[in-house]
Amino acid sequence: MTTTQAPDMYAAGGEHIAAAVDLVKVYRQGQAGVRALDGVTVGFAQARFTAISGPSGSGKSTLMHCLAGLDSATSGQVTLDNTELTGLSDRELTRVRRDKVGFVFQSFNLLPQLTALENIVLPVTLSGRHVDNDLLDHLVGVLGIGDRMSHRPAELSGGQQQRVALARALLARPVVLFADEPTGNLDSQSGAEVLDLLRRSVRDLGQTVVMVTHDPQAAAYADRVLFLADGRVVDDVDATQAPKAPQAPQTEESAGRAR
Numbered sequence: 001m002t003t004t005q006a007p008d009m010y011a012a013g014g015e016h017i018a019a020a021v022d023l024v025k026v027y028r029q030g031q032a033g034v035r036a037l038d039g040v041t042v043g044f045a046q047a048r049f050t051a052i053s054g055p056s057g058s059g060k061s062t063l064m065h066c067l068a069g070l071d072s073a074t075s076g077q078v079t080l081d082n083t084e085l086t087g088l089s090d091r092e093l094t095r096v097r098r099d100k101v102g103f104v105f106q107s108f109n110l111l112p113q114l115t116a117l118e119n120i121v122l123p124v125t126l127s128g129r130h131v132d133n134d135l136l137d138h139l140v141g142v143l144g145i146g147d148r149m150s151h152r153p154a155e156l157s158g159g160q161q162q163r164v165a166l167a168r169a170l171l172a173r174p175v176v177l178f179a180d181e182p183t184g185n186l187d188s189q190s191g192a193e194v195l196d197l198l199r200r201s202v203r204d205l206g207q208t209v210v211m212v213t214h215d216p217q218a219a220a221y222a223d224r225v226l227f228l229a230d231g232r233v234v235d236d237v238d239a240t241q242a243p244k245a246p247q248a249p250q251t252e253e254s255a256g257r258a259r
């Protein structure tokens with residue numbers, strides 16, 4: 001296990017596709033302030049799967065929102081694909097989010113009136129780009145949703161809806177795909193499948209993925225796990241080097257199956 005907080009390793013830009021330097025976020029609450037991020041310096045390498053983990057209220061979502069240009073920091077720097085987000089206007093931030101960022105949320109966020117296929121292609125067509133049909137076919141095949149393309153979200157299971165959301169995010173070829181508790185609304189089987197698909201997008205498509213999760217089993221799918229506590233990075237584990245990251249404790253039943 002390696003604990004790293006050295007700012008020079010995580011200087012903005014360089015080999016990192018996304019980075020935060022000395023990021024502070026204070027939410028004002030009347031006279032008081034909540035220091036949700038307290039000087040976070042971290043970089044994310046391309047084509048890696050990073051989980052941001054930590055207890056409730058530790059700042060995971062706030063960090064993700066600042067990295068993705070959904071929220072602005074109180075101080076510090078965020079860079080995404082060599083663009084410094086700090087200081088951009090709302091309009092410029094909207095463009096960065098549209099062109100460079102993909103999202104997968106716990107709640108799927110599909111448009112209910114549209115079919116699965118229409119949901120998947122919507123962001124690309126809205127941004128005036130043409131749909132890469134080869135990539136679309138590939139994603140639909142890998143995600144196993146080919147026979148669901150004409151269904152509306154209400155006619156799909158939670159796992160299928162999250163696969164549609166994943167296809168929608170990946171089709172746009174985002175610089176970084178941010179996933180916020182993507183398995184939070186799924187049963188464990190569907191959740192494991194979605195996590196495996198995220199991992200495959202990193203391996204097969206070279207996608208960079210940053211996932212917020214409080215679930216150690218979900219975090220175990222990542223190459224790297226950042227742990228936050230009280231708005232600070234308290235541990236940074238390279239899971240490709242370390243012994244396999246936290247697994248569910250073995251039950252009598254699973255031990256029996258393994259025997």
Ligand SMILES: Nc1ncnc2c1ncn2[C@@H]1O[C@H](COP(=O)(O)OP(=O)(O)OP(=O)(O)O)[C@@H](O)[C@H]1O
Nearest residue numbers: 027029034036055056057058059060061062063214
């Ligand atoms: N809009 C807001 N206004 C005021 N305080 C906020 C706001 N958003 C978050 N906070 C506070 O900032 C801190 C960090 O919140 P954040 O949502 O980033 O944590 P988290 O680790 O994602 O938590 P969880 O796992 O429960 O989602 C918490 O103390 C939270 O109450």
